[in-house]
Amino acid sequence: MIRLRASTSDAVLDEAQVRRVRFLLLEFLPAARCQVSQGPGIAIVVPDRSQEDLTEALQRRIEETIGCQLVVDD
Template sequence: MIRLRAKTSDAVLDASQVRRVRFLLLEFLPAVRCQVSQGPGIAIVVSDRNREDLTEALQRRIEEIIGCQLVEDD
């Protein structure tokens, strides 16, 4: 399972950012579904993929969209 959270706890996403993040994860992992919490405290969960499936390049692209760094959420 991939569980990520924003390093900045007060970060918030708008609807467009949520759609873009979901699209990238569903398209490039590929995943059946993913959950993206708008925040504050952005959280991303992809239950049907492992952390190793998320490439550094894809994570960087998502971080560009959300405007902050992501860390693993245990």
């Protein structure tokens, strides 16, 4: 399972950002489903993929979309 959270606890996503993050994860992992919490305290969960599946490049694209860094949430 991939679990990520924003490094900034008060970060919030708008609907366009949520759609973009979902697209990136579903298209480039690929994953069957993912959950993106808008925040405050953005959380992203991809239940059917392992943490090793998330490449640095994909994580950077997601971080660019949301405007802050992501950390692995164990």
